[in-house]
Amino acid sequence: MSDTGTHTNRKQHEPRNNGAQQLASEATVYIQLEDVNDEIPLFTEREQETVLEGEPIGTKVTQVNAIDKDGTFPNNQVYYYIVDSPRNEGKDFFEINLQSGEIFTKVVFDREKQGAYALEVEARDGAPSARPNSNQQPNS
Numbered sequence: 001m002s003d004t005g006t007h008t009n010r011k012q013h014e015p016r017n018n019g020a021q022q023l024a025s026e027a028t029v030y031i032q033l034e035d036v037n038d039e040i041p042l043f044t045e046r047e048q049e050t051v052l053e054g055e056p057i058g059t060k061v062t063q064v065n066a067i068d069k070d071g072t073f074p075n076n077q078v079y080y081y082i083v084d085s086p087r088n089e090g091k092d093f094f095e096i097n098l099q100s101g102e103i104f105t106k107v108v109f110d111r112e113k114q115g116a117y118a119l120e121v122e123a124r125d126g127a128p129s130a131r132p133n134s135n136q137q138p139n140s
Contacts, residue, residue, distance in 0.1 A: 038130045039068050053110055055105060055109065056108065057106060077126035078126075079125075080100075082120070082121055122140050
């Protein structure tokens with residue numbers, strides 16, 4: 001009896017590299033992320049300090065401190081300012097060191113004239129902000 005059925009031979013072909021020419025290669029790419037200025041400096045504590053009446057001009061009252069969580073300079077550099085606003089009653093009586101945050105007296109105080117002052121200070125970082133609607137101003 002003869003076989004009249006159809007036979008199909010199938011072969012799978014794989015491209016092979018015979019060593020003459022390289023068909024693929026791999027590489028590891030290291031990508032370093034750059035810090036953008038997206039963090040706001042935050043004060044580390046609330047302050048309430050005292051200064052004696054009659055102390056000379058330039059007496060150190062306190063030092064404020066703020067931390068900016070951005071990872072690189074100048075994004076994480078903090079500068080300190082006294083807020084120039086009509087509601088800031090202490091702005092004419094104190095000054096602040098831009099880099100250290102130390103606050104000093106600008107006048108000799110008399111307790112009988114006024115017993116307390118509210119002083120508003122601001123911390124800003126050292127680069128244009130990457131935050132939306134910041135107008136390229138530092139974060140504060």
